[in-house]
Amino acid sequence: MGINGVPSWEAKPLVAALGETAVWTVENTMAFDHPxxxxxxxxxxxxADGQPVRPLAWKDTVNVPVDGAARFAVRYDNRPGMWMFHCHILDHADAGMMGMLQVVRQERREAAAGGGGEARGAGRGGPAVRGLG
Structure with missing residues (x-):
């Protein structure tokens, strides 16, 4: 199992800048839902229209349906550091369906991005987490 075809122990962290807002797209290609x-x-x-789902609510977990996708907007506020993302079915996370997000100050972003993917702001796209599986 993995994210974007890579198990967690082989994946490089995504990199995002502090204060930035990004829209994530998470796709599921497996035969069961993933939280x-x-x-x-x-x-x-x-x-699907890009507007917030009603009723408005702050979440830290979203269900990604079979052969479907979930999109969410997140602001990387005043908490720099390394943060985990994963399938909340812990057996799946243990099997490699997890990754890391490194949130850095803007001036350090370019240097940090050299080692991993980029979690870009909404104006430039966001991370595509494809193929949970």
Whole structure:
């Protein structure tokens, strides 16, 4: 199991800048739902139209349905550091369905991005977590 075809122990962290807002897209290609959990930050789930799902609520976990996707907007507020994201079915996380998000100050972002993926702001796209499986 893994995220983006890579088990957690082989994956490089995604990198995001402190104060930035990003829209994540999480796709599920497996035959069962996955509850996707992000540590350290709350987010708002977005509908297919890109608007926040009603009723408005801050979440840290969203269900990603079979052969479906979930989108959410998250602001990397005043908490720099390394944060985990994973399937909340812990057997799946243990099997490799997890990753790390490194939130850095803007001036350190370019240097940090050299070692991993990029969790970009909403204006430039966001991380695509494809193929939970």
């Amino acid at each position: 996707f959990h992000l540590h350290g930050f709350f987010f708002q789930v977005l509908g």
